[in-house]
Amino acid sequence: MKHRTVLAGCGSMGNRWMEYALGRDDIEMVALVDIFSENAQAMNERHGLQLPVYSSVAEAIEETGAELLLDTSIPDAHASNAIAAMQRGASVMMEKPMAVTMADALRLIEVSKQTSRFCAVMQNRRYTKEIRSLKLDLDAGVIGAPGFVTANFFLGPRFGGFREAMEHPLILDMAIHTFDAARYLIGANPISVYCHEFNPEGSWYMGNASAICVFEFSNGAVFSYNGSWSALGHDTSWEGEWRIQGSKGSAIWDGNSPAVYQATSEEADANVDSLIPSKGVIHWQGAERREACLNEMLAALQSGKRSETDIRDNIHSVAMMLGAIESAKHQRKVMLSELFV
Numbered sequence: 001m002k003h004r005t006v007l008a009g010c011g012s013m014g015n016r017w018m019e020y021a022l023g024r025d026d027i028e029m030v031a032l033v034d035i036f037s038e039n040a041q042a043m044n045e046r047h048g049l050q051l052p053v054y055s056s057v058a059e060a061i062e063e064t065g066a067e068l069l070l071d072t073s074i075p076d077a078h079a080s081n082a083i084a085a086m087q088r089g090a091s092v093m094m095e096k097p098m099a100v101t102m103a104d105a106l107r108l109i110e111v112s113k114q115t116s117r118f119c120a121v122m123q124n125r126r127y128t129k130e131i132r133s134l135k136l137d138l139d140a141g142v143i144g145a146p147g148f149v150t151a152n153f154f155l156g157p158r159f160g161g162f163r164e165a166m167e168h169p170l171i172l173d174m175a176i177h178t179f180d181a182a183r184y185l186i187g188a189n190p191i192s193v194y195c196h197e198f199n200p201e202g203s204w205y206m207g208n209a210s211a212i213c214v215f216e217f218s219n220g221a222v223f224s225y226n227g228s229w230s231a232l233g234h235d236t237s238w239e240g241e242w243r244i245q246g247s248k249g250s251a252i253w254d255g256n257s258p259a260v261y262q263a264t265s266e267e268a269d270a271n272v273d274s275l276i277p278s279k280g281v282i283h284w285q286g287a288e289r290r291e292a293c294l295n296e297m298l299a300a301l302q303s304g305k306r307s308e309t310d311i312r313d314n315i316h317s318v319a320m321m322l323g324a325i326e327s328a329k330h331q332r333k334v335m336l337s338e339l340f341v
């Protein structure tokens with residue numbers, strides 16, 4: 001079956017999604033949407049296409065009868081584009097974040113339920129062979145139960161464009177990847193956050209591009225995140241540098257190579273002398289990152305199952321992001337249940 005598909009947001013990410021879509025024989029592109037028609041025309045030219053161009057998702061879906069929206073527009077537009085598509089009968093796969101307010105995120109879920117439309121989010125950083133393999137090792141108990149998890153993220157990219165004008169560029173546009181990875185690795189959902197957000201001397205962002213966050217999880221684990229998007233020197237990987245302290249040992253993961261462990265074989269034996277060092281083995285084969293996440297979303301759509309990154313699950317990553325902003329704004333610990341009302 002071919003999905004008649006509209007792509008909204010014809011910028012740099014739109015280009016990557018288009019390359020993916022054109023390589024699939026189960027996707028038929030039928031229209032482009034962008035608020036700047038020249039961006040959509042440039043997309044047509046880049047790929048040798050002659051797709052009709054619209055300025056709104058609603059119009060594009062109504063006129064083409066498309067069944068699928070791929071949304072790679074800016075964060076502010078994701079929720080309204082997805083709602084317009086689902087209300088017109090189309091399923092949605094969208095870039096992160098699914099919404100920039102909790103009210104919009106909850107509304108998205110409500111519309112997805114009412115219309116029985118599929119709606120899932122790109123979380124490509126869940127799909128590297130290293131993180132999938134680390135997760136399998138954690139689930140197999142290599143370090144016991146993870147209780148204290150830390151991630152450091154320090155990079156200094158110069159994007160220009162919308163990110164440099166955003167109020168919370170790091171938390172809203174990037175940290176959601178690391179937060180989502182923490183949920184994935186810990187295997188539980190967060191219940192509270194305390195965040196200090198700031199913009200140190202030398203930052204070229206208008207909004208706060210650095211943050212320290214402490215999350216408590218429902219299983220008792222604590223996750224601490226240190227991040228900066230205006231860090232010059234000693235870059236971490238884009239996946240972040242992780243330390244996971246478990247009940248019988250620790251994992252260190254630099255985000256690029258397989259994790260390394262120091263752990264005892266039996267919890268009862270746990271002491272410094274019984275620690276055995278080991279290197280993680282890659283258990284994951286095949287596509288990674290964006291391609292893997294799009295493959296998973298399409299397979300879920302076609303089988304009628306819920307995607308791993310379905311909005312009903314992903315809202316917990318959004319809650320980490322929005323809860324962190326709320327905490328920073330009021331300088332207090334925020335219980336994430338406060339956001340789900």
Ligand SMILES: NC(=O)c1ccc[n+]([C@@H]2O[C@H](COP(=O)([O-])OP(=O)(O)OC[C@H]3O[C@@H](n4cnc5c(N)ncnc54)[C@H](O)[C@@H]3O)[C@@H](O)[C@H]2O)c1
Pocket residue numbers: 008009010011012013014033034035036039072073074075077081095096097122123124161162173
């Ligand atoms: N998953 C990842 O690793 C990753 C990496 C980069 C960007 N992204 C996400 O992809 C999205 C797009 O980022 P980008 O770097 O391609 O930005 P971009 O600025 O290059 O492109 C965004 C495009 O959306 C268009 N647009 C704006 N409002 C719109 C609307 N209401 N409807 C349709 N189109 C609209 C803009 O005109 C522009 O052409 C963002 O949500 C960003 O967070 C994700």
